[in-house]
Amino acid sequence: MKGDGDEQVHLEDISPTPPDQQYSNRDLRVDTSPANPQNWPVWKKDAQILMVAFHSMAATFMAAGIIPAYDTMAEAYAVTVPQATYLTSAQILLLGICPLFWKPITSTYGRYHVFIFSVLGSMVCNIGGARCTTYGTQMVTRVLTAILISPPMGIGSGVIAELCEPEKRAQKLGWWTLMLTLGTPGGPLIMGFVTKRVGFEWMFWIFAMMNFGQLIAYLLLGEETLYIPADGDTYGANPERPRFFQKLIPRRINPHPLKLREFIEPLLYSRFPRVLIPACAHAIVFCYGNIALIVEMPIAFGEKFNFDSQQIGLQFIAIVIGCLLGEQLSGPMSDWFLQVMHRKKGYHRPADRLWLSYIGFGTVIAGLLVWGFQLEKATSWNMTPCVGAAIASFGNQIITTILISFAVDSYKESSTNVGVCINFFRHIYGFIGPFYFPPMFNSLGLAGAAGVMCAIIGACALPSVIAIQFVATRTDRKRQDVTH
Template sequence: MAERSKPEPGHQTTDTDSMEKRPDSKPVSTPPGDDNTLVSDADVDVEAYAAEEQETTGTDPNVVDWDGPDDPENPMNWSVKKKWLNIAVLSILTFVTPLGSSMFAPGVPAIMNEFNETSATTATFLVSIYILGFAFGPLAIAPLSEIYGRRPLYFWGNIFFVIFTVCTALSKNIGMFMAFRLLMGLSGAVPVTIGSGSIADVMPVEKRGRAMSAWAMGPLLGPCIGPIAGGYLIEAAGWRWVYWLIAIMGGFCIPVSLIWLRESFAPVLMEQKTRRLRKETGNPDLYSKLSARAPPKEEFRLAIVRPLKLLLLTPIVTLMSLYVAIVYGILYLLITTFSFVYAGQYGFSEGNIGLTFLPAGLGMLIGVIVFGALSDKIVKHNKEKGNTHKPEIRITPVLTIPSGTALPVGLFLYGWTTEYTVHWIVPMIGVLIFSTGLMGVMFSVQNYLLDTYPRYAASCTAAISLLRSLLGALLPLGGLEMYNALGFGWGNSLLGFISLALIPIPLAFFMFGERIRGKFNPKL
């Protein structure tokens, strides 16, 4: 007999109750959300929905549902240990792949010399081509994860990442090197793209801040810590050993993910349960409550355009992604100047240049811890007061004004102290301030979009990643010419004024976001 337990009265519907539907089944309804489920169409008739649910699932014996509100198969009901073990594995995966973006940066001069290249644009593109993979990879990764689940993407993405890393280490010319770095970026984008979706699968809204903090340390600290180790490794053993080390670390993650990483996407788990029950009961008419009537090809067609729909048709995703993209591009532009500033103006050696990335990493660490804890505290306090949770609480001025203001302050300090060659510790403090603010901005925006579109968390991340990574890859190409024309003082001041002008964006959505969500609600 099909299992079709209904939540008991008063039971809160989790995010998993409103996830995407699966193929090969009859049409079913998805809940509009409550304290733990936040969707863009807030003005839903709850009574009408409840009546519809009673009609569609309460009388159909072929519907397969969770075994009540406490079903241990439901990812929201996993034990605390199991949830955090999953997040820990995700954090490891998400730490390794971003290392490829900048760990070899101190060795760019050696690579250019070995392959007989002299173009400054080529030197910059060696770093940024990896980020192009992070830009376009998510457009396929996100929809695939919403059809086939998270775990297969993590596993196979890591395998291909290791293969392409080995190929990069064996490169014989500059073309081969850049081609495999691009492929590294495409495959390495998997954990960065769907990690936030995996967290939304298992964590209630009031605990996502801490979980996101733990996961975010990997993709944010990796590009900053990597060059520190990379500088000394390149100095001692050559640039190829950077890629051998990354391949070894990625190879270690393959058995780790195979053993401990579990599928968390509710529609996939429910479909697996449905297939098992069909086999056990001999009833071919059983179908998942979270399934869809669209055939697989149609479902993939809808899923593949979803990130672009979110990016182009929803002002919330468009403007927030633009904000993150600009500040992220500025970060990568700053990173490309470190070698010139600290080697040329302060006389740092090739190995010691790697240490100049440490302030950025420390700033990000501070930002993750402070804004992650503060975000959860604000959400919890709001719920304790009896208020209905709204996504806009994630971008309250308490979070966005300090973080947004830190960006121009850090840029002004870095720019003018390097312009006049003030002691190297002062521009490093500027980078630390900028990085702390950057984390506050990115953290607030990502949590806001995650709460706004929980069913499509991976697609939201893909939309953000597209703009963010494009600017991260392309801005440094023209940025060095800007510094040549304006100098470090006015060049960074220009970036500071731009970041200052962006502060009103989250404030506008804090005040009018609910109204905008109701007006712009495309079919996803």
């Protein structure tokens, strides 16, 4: 208990102070510099958050978007369908690992220019993907695309923390997590139509068009959100808002030297229960409440009902609807609940957010069981498996936003490191899933596999969240009693 209570106080013992936290003890709200994001108008803050949220969505959209085209691509490239699935698996793995590389760079040189380079490089790779004629060259373009498009997957939480106060943070984090989650069903939903109507090559042209649209948005609306005030200067190192062409010139924002250990620093935050437990619980739920449904949907509906790519894509509408409804509860409701508890207790306690996560656990388990059992016994297509998928997605979205908000609130000055750490756990666990999903579904059936996934969630993820809420609540209460 004592260790958990001291974790925020002694956070600096992990490693030297990270670049984007070096001046975190300053109250930026009293800094009147136009370069300080806290002084921006609301529309400008929201624009930055929406751009980074869409950027994260584009990463998962492109990785999952090729799922309906596995059969067609396997035939065109003279490979097996399992080999074609590696084009997505490789991207899932890299989307989890690569933010570790981008995070120190963005902490030194800023987020803005990295985001511009990210979408520009991804656009070039997607154009190359549309022109590929062999499996090997397509794998190269998918790997490079994943590396280049990955920055916001981890540092998105840092951008939001730089722009939002705690009472609005869950809602804005919800935008980011919602878009990130919607990318996985949204890609197959849209690209199923594209694959059938105009050919799979047009998927990559559409990806490139998305990147071009992002590039224009960043050029017209984007601003640097990393702000580090200069020592002894209340107006900051860059007191004047840069002109349009000036902001396009890369420059070093943080004088802190870039050290090698900073590339693994986010993983060191897994030493703390308030990061490790939400990261593991979120990874488990996201894998079974999102990735498993996305991966198995084409196989189950394709084999069982002889659906083509377009018909399979339509099934993902259920997941999209579930995510959208789940976010309405998890984001705004979580912020409202936190404000109510704040007024009641007189202080901010991040663990209060976790009460709403239990709604998510109940619905994700119920949804998976409905999906598995109804699809197992179906002899012709009906709505009930899709209803189950929607319920599971509803719960998954609640848990995603609540757990990430809790971890970021617990270490708000280290929000970027926390986001990268959680993203790493989510994608590593998600990467492993598709390798054992097919044999599990084949041997246990859809109903049995759904039961196993629910048992893992109920035995591993749920108890750990209950435990961290109990410990964190007691620790925060004791700390508050000592303060007063």
